Amino acid sequence: MPELPDVEVYRQRIDRWAVGGRIQHVHAPEPEILEGVSAQSLGRELDGCRLQRARRHGKFLFLGLDSDQWLVLHFGMTGRLEPFDCAQEAPAHTDFSLELDDGSCVAYVAPRKLGLVTLTDNPDDFIAKRELGVDALGLDQDRFLELAKGRRGSVKCWLMNQQSLAGLGNVYSDEILYRARMHPKTKLSDLNDEALRKLFAARSEVLEISIKADADPRRMPDDFLLPHREADATCPRCDGTISRLKACGRTSYLCPNCQPSNSQ
Structure with a gap:
């Protein structure tokens, strides 16, 4: 999509x-x-x-x-x-x-x-x-942290919620979580301010680089998840194995080594 x-x-x-x-x-x-x-x-x-x-x-x-x-x-x-x-x-x-x-x-x-x-x-x-939230590219760090506070559910579900952040879907939420080294099922309420700032920085990096690459996976940095987005591919960061699971009703891709389930 x-x-x-x-x-x-x-x-x-x-x-x-x-x-x-x-x-x-x-x-x-x-x-x-x-x-x-x-x-x-x-x-x-x-x-x-x-x-x-x-x-x-x-x-x-x-x-x-x-x-x-x-x-x-x-x-x-x-x-x-x-x-x-x-x-x-x-x-x-x-x-x-x-x-x-x-x-x-x-x-x-x-x-x-x-x-x-x-x-x-x-x-x-x-x-x-349409009850769309703030544009995911157009908010600053303080607003990002404010929106995350007090929210329940997983971090991936929150990133994909168009009433919270408008614009992110399955693919780019996975990329952001990969850059932030967070498991998609991590509870948003378990993230402290430092972790949320890390997530915000990953959001900025992923969106800005992807736009410069014309949203073409073939033009993105090799250490992005997108060029390797398939089960059993090699993680470009740790040489682990990319796996997939269901999160928020969608097929999610991650590196279990880089994104352990207890990631904060």
Whole structure:
């Protein structure tokens, strides 16, 4: 599933590909991904509008228009953005696309059709209605510690809770815990301030490096977990063996040597 680093990369690419362009046409061949708007009304709202800015919060991407409306994109399990020449055939599994006045198109590609496209007048209101927490990249250490205090459950469940920290999912929460040398089932209430500061630092390191690497595991440092994210792979840090377990209902990967179950 695309998580915060992926969507931040999409935001940066949209800045290059589309911001400043005027929408000439909207294609919405898969209306099931539309929420609260039909393909026809979406076309009426977007046709002729200029894309002025792009904003991200958690896993949501907001595209601001000169009509004061915002196009909202969520990428579900497999979604991505892909540019193409409008004179050519759209990429396979294109569920939605924008044709711009320079002849370029941007496709929203989601093979499993589990994403979301909608409109909002105000991103902050949209975020509030969805009960999304603070963006996981946009908070300081003090706020991070404040949010963690008094919370129950495991540290991985908390990192993945979109009402607490918006943007982290299964993959990047595993990476953060690997960097912090914490077992995913460690109780959040067992972490003291020093451990929480260590977790915050790991969050910063993982997100910043992953974004610089375009959220591509092949471009990430070899001592990250992501390039070795499979059971029985060799841990790049201690030469132990990567294992997997269920945490928060998801398959989690970790190094038992680096992340013992009593890790604090």
